[in-house]
Amino acid sequence: MGFTDFLKRFKKPQPKKQEPSSWIKCPACGAISFYKEVQKEFNTCPKCNYHFRIDAEERIKMLIDEGSFKEYDKELEPKDPLNFVDKKSYKKRIEEGYKKTGRKSAVISGEGRINGIPIQIVVFDFKFMGGSLGSVEGEKIVRAINRAIKKEQGLLIVSASGGARMQESTFSLLQMAKTASALASLAEHRLPYISLLTDPTYGGVSASFAFLGDIIIGEPGAMIGFAGPRVIKQTIGAELPEGFQRSEFLLKHGLIDMVVNRKELKKTISDLFAYLLKLPRNTPAHREGNSTDDSSPKG
């Protein structure tokens, strides 16, 4: 269930935000595209629809109505309860992640509107320690669930993670049980939970909240599974089938509800929430909502 297993595999060149005028090569089809064009297409390749990885901020910008996002629990930080040191100390790894993302956590959580519908949202960022699940991430998810219950809203979790964070050992492992218990509570309140699986979703994240969605959506081509391809290959000593563990493979095997292009995601997810919450179609009622009045964009 390790996560950095995938780090090596997934260290693909990422588009650099700082250079919007540069060209970008698609790792799937090799086409060279103008970065602005890729960006306009929601960070997908205009030639082959390859979905580039995006970070948590971009994801929120893409899914949540402009100016409606309010971040919660930003002040939660990892504690390093085991004083974990491998080749580097956990503390050092946290600092490195902080420099990369400006956060000390692999998730941003908060409240916002998706086409007018107020929801609780938790988004993983693979750039912070491989999007791994530790105590802070687990707590943020539980608090988002509690807010959803209190405000009678739906929950959206966007996963991108290698799994449980080894540096917190059993503390991390138990976050799987913690988040699943909290989701059981959300289910008892009959509030909808939509799980969006993005590249990559593995290990302890995959084997807990990510696969407990009332509706589970995969992004095209995303790698999703319990064990990583390298571990499976080693264990069984055989080649893996074409397309193994991609969203489309999971759809074919009945494990997820749909594969949705990034540019369709916002409409699809907001429509699904509207059906599950029985919100009237296109009426200002759910657009007004009764919360998320703080409209200062954050994150």
Place this chain on the structure above:
Amino acid sequence: MAILPFEKRIEELKEQIEVAKLKNDQPAVETLQKELKKEIEKTFSSLTPYQKLQLARHPDRPHSLDIINLIMEEKYELHGDRHFADDKAIVAFIGRIGGKEAVVIGEERGRDTKDKIKRNFGMPHPEGYRKALRIAKMAEKFKLPVLFLIDTAGAFPGIGAEERGQSEAIARNLFELSRLKVPTIAVVIGEGGSGGALALGVVDRFAMLKYSVFSVISPEGCAAILWGDNKKVESATKALKISAEELKKLGLIDDIIDEPKEGAHRDYQTTAQNIKNYFLQKLDELSALPLEQLLQQRFEKYLNYGEFKGK
């Protein structure tokens, strides 16, 4: 019986005692026995985390079926997930423990080579976790307590396992067991490997045998990934804090169940009796609680796991 490296001196002394006995050298026998006692005391009171891991994986350690045979005075085995297959890495029984009707569900590694292959070395597929859940839900329906015996290197990483939803199966168990409306008790008897162990471990009372381990990843996997060196297993074992004693100190498990002095593999009977006593004692305590309180306590226990800074 396989001898672990740190047990060598103990074994030498035992052999010397046998020889002395054959020679009828009573004074030598007595001296050696004293020395043996001291050596056992010394070795087992200062075990390193890695030595505990070796004990947890001892080839002669009692498995779920060994324990079940010793603690259930009446029993019938139940099979299958009702959807796909009967995963033999998971065994399930209904019957009586100390006169109390109960269900026991355990991970079984298998004993000889043929049996090990049949049981996939105790690494369940999704159908195994679904079998466990089906039978746990039946126990719930008839208000029977459930005892889970955890002993796995982990959920199986394979093509079929992924195709049939290993992640979903584990996740579903965590979700459902967190709300199961009967007293539930889990005991790690050997190796508690990650999600594959936790899938039977969301319970009212989670205990570990003294020389068992419970870990987010195998020390081998952790060494390979974080140290980039398979040989750093001892360092990884130490860093991960996976022994019963360490986890109890961290507040991540409820109880430790004692083992015979030289480990569970030396005395199945005492080991099983300790597990049985623990189960019956905890069952008494948990049965006394109103259902709502039982579920609330379980819920709060899991929601409290985690260490972080900030409010």
